[in-house]
Amino acid sequence: MADWSQKLRTLRETENLTREQLAQLAAVAPATVKAYELGHRNPSRHLLIALLVALKADMYTRAAVLEGAGFAPDGGTPSDRPPDMYFSFGEAVGEIDRSPFPCCISNEVMEVVAANGLIQRLWEVDLVHELQGPFERSMLSMLSWPHVAHHIENWDEAVGLAISIVKGFYGGEAAFTPANPYFSAAIEHFLKGDPHYVQRFLALWATVAPQQRKLRFSYPVTWRHSNGQLFRFIVQANPADQGGGIVFNDWIPLDGATWEGLRVLAADPDGPQTFAS
Numbered sequence: 001m002a003d004w005s006q007k008l009r010t011l012r013e014t015e016n017l018t019r020e021q022l023a024q025l026a027a028v029a030p031a032t033v034k035a036y037e038l039g040h041r042n043p044s045r046h047l048l049i050a051l052l053v054a055l056k057a058d059m060y061t062r063a064a065v066l067e068g069a070g071f072a073p074d075g076g077t078p079s080d081r082p083p084d085m086y087f088s089f090g091e092a093v094g095e096i097d098r099s100p101f102p103c104c105i106s107n108e109v110m111e112v113v114a115a116n117g118l119i120q121r122l123w124e125v126d127l128v129h130e131l132q133g134p135f136e137r138s139m140l141s142m143l144s145w146p147h148v149a150h151h152i153e154n155w156d157e158a159v160g161l162a163i164s165i166v167k168g169f170y171g172g173e174a175a176f177t178p179a180n181p182y183f184s185a186a187i188e189h190f191l192k193g194d195p196h197y198v199q200r201f202l203a204l205w206a207t208v209a210p211q212q213r214k215l216r217f218s219y220p221v222t223w224r225h226s227n228g229q230l231f232r233f234i235v236q237a238n239p240a241d242q243g244g245g246i247v248f249n250d251w252i253p254l255d256g257a258t259w260e261g262l263r264v265l266a267a268d269p270d271g272p273q274t275f276a277s
Contacts, residue, residue: 144193
């Protein structure tokens with residue numbers, strides 16, 4: 001008996017069905033069920049799939065039976081999936097608004113395009129009324145502003161990540177040429193920031209290697225709030241849409257003190273609400 005035939009029989013017996021009952025559910029002849037289970041007949045793909053559907057086969061068993069019978073897997077799954085598994089921008093904004101973590105959405109050029117109220121309270125900024133100028137919401141250009149940079153305790157590590165992405169995905173130095181006007185203008189904005197951070201950036205640029213990261217990656221941030229508290233996070237970046245153009249950045253707390261500090265920030269009734277550009 002072929003392995004796929006045995007799997008088919010095991011599925012039927014697990015469901016406590018006779019061959020006749022299965023045949024009725026799948027709208028096939030009982031003789032077909034018997035012939036397939038005994039390995040006496042080469043299966044028809046559409047009839048085999050009908051049997052697997054009637055048996056409610058899980059996706060792994062379904063794939064194993066189809067491959068064993070000489071067919072390519074059909075990607076069938078017992079789950080009821082929505083037509084689009086990805087997020088529209090509006091849906092992504094709703095998702096971060098409901099999150100218990102500080103989180104934001106960035107776009108393909110590392111610009112913050114949405115941020116929930118909790119991360120704005122952590123950053124001590126109201127994005128509805130502040131940072132309105134060009135490139136002021138670019139994660140890259142933010143890193144030379146004292147308003148942001150002074151709060152990042154692991155600044156070199158965070159900037160090293162941004163540099164590796166620019167070098168890996170946007171051609172390094174070529175990212176800051178007229179061929180890429182956004183990054184060219186963003187770095188010009190960055191260079192107008194605090195000279196101390198500009199010099200540190202240039203030193204890192206010379207040593208950080210380019211890296212093309214997968215769509216899901218993480219990076220640590222240690223943030224010192226103006227109230228003196230140190231917040232420790234691992235930021236998990238995950239794509240929100242199919243093309244990877246918008247990305248969730250979930251700032252996941254790493255210790256109890258960070259959770260408690262966030263609870264205090266979240267309780268502020270006058271704090272900013274979710275921003276979306």
